[in-house]
Amino acid sequence: MPSKASARWLSEADVTSLLDINTAIAALEHGLRLEARGEAANMTKTHVAWSGGNLHAIGATFTGAGIAGTKTWAYTPNGSTPLLTLFDSASGALIAVIEAFALGQLRTAAASGVATRRLARPAARVLAVIGTGEQALPQAAAVVAVRPIEAVRAFGRNPERKAAFTRRVQDELGVPASGADSVASAADGADIITLATRATEPFLRPAMAARGAHVNAIGAITPERAEFDPEILDRCDSIVVDSVDQTKRLSREFISYFDQGRKPWSAVTSLSTLVAGPQHVRPETSDLTLFKAMGMGISDLSLGIECYRRATERGLGRIIPHPERAKISLSPAKTFPGGVRP
Numbered sequence: 001m002p003s004k005a006s007a008r009w010l011s012e013a014d015v016t017s018l019l020d021i022n023t024a025i026a027a028l029e030h031g032l033r034l035e036a037r038g039e040a041a042n043m044t045k046t047h048v049a050w051s052g053g054n055l056h057a058i059g060a061t062f063t064g065a066g067i068a069g070t071k072t073w074a075y076t077p078n079g080s081t082p083l084l085t086l087f088d089s090a091s092g093a094l095i096a097v098i099e100a101f102a103l104g105q106l107r108t109a110a111a112s113g114v115a116t117r118r119l120a121r122p123a124a125r126v127l128a129v130i131g132t133g134e135q136a137l138p139q140a141a142a143v144v145a146v147r148p149i150e151a152v153r154a155f156g157r158n159p160e161r162k163a164a165f166t167r168r169v170q171d172e173l174g175v176p177a178s179g180a181d182s183v184a185s186a187a188d189g190a191d192i193i194t195l196a197t198r199a200t201e202p203f204l205r206p207a208m209a210a211r212g213a214h215v216n217a218i219g220a221i222t223p224e225r226a227e228f229d230p231e232i233l234d235r236c237d238s239i240v241v242d243s244v245d246q247t248k249r250l251s252r253e254f255i256s257y258f259d260q261g262r263k264p265w266s267a268v269t270s271l272s273t274l275v276a277g278p279q280h281v282r283p284e285t286s287d288l289t290l291f292k293a294m295g296m297g298i299s300d301l302s303l304g305i306e307c308y309r310r311a312t313e314r315g316l317g318r319i320i321p322h323p324e325r326a327k328i329s330l331s332p333a334k335t336f337p338g339g340v341r342p
Contacts, residue, residue, distance in 0.1 A: 008317035024110035031302025036276030060297030113142030115291035118280040120214035124191035131197035132156030132165040152177040155186040195227040204228040230257035238289040
């Protein structure tokens, strides 16, 4: 599939024209099956923080597709500009640069969709969304895609964003939606609870989740953040994460619970293991299930490869000729006038 002659630059508009939530879920499920078979591998996620934000880097390689890729972004309170870069894994040639803001929203939402399809009760009707920022609508769309949701309740600290989110759920997803005045009232009796915030302290308490609920926790991806009280894990029959390794290193919620020996780390299942295993049916007797997303390169690369494939078929994107390698002169006479080093 990689092109030897040129690369493609795919814009945000290209991405949104090529992928929707159902396509994203299908692409991610394919990538997770490859991971389970040892045909896809993650690069260790890394980040560095400063007073104004965080710099992140994740990546993966897909052996069969012959593609390796990395996504990097700098998060700041004023925004971020993530880019996913795809390389031919045989030659190292650049094959695509994908503007990855929408793609990132879709891949995170797709992970919740994949998990919800396998962990939530089949008859789940009520979704609570805590957090009404940029991730909220894709998260709601992913759950609506896999469960017969009849009502969405939303809580967020910003009244204007909360109202805008509920309108978009009704207009774009066709599901009745309402704003709640607290986390507890939004979660009360909900079948599925999705946490999509930048909270630095836990706000979802064990007593807030109804028996039989499923929780998607997708916001706290660095150690300074937390969304749920780790005590919730006492009630969970199934605990699933996208990356066990990254959860062990970066999830304060999990580290504070499992490193104290409350349960063994073996109680945590990877999403790829869940997808590759027998068709999962949630037992009627289950109390709670929980999915924790940290973000991983396989998720981005799953969607990026599908996006690149579709763009190539349709001739979308801006063609970037491969650069010719320039020879570097190391002659002191050229590097320093007169050949004298300062």
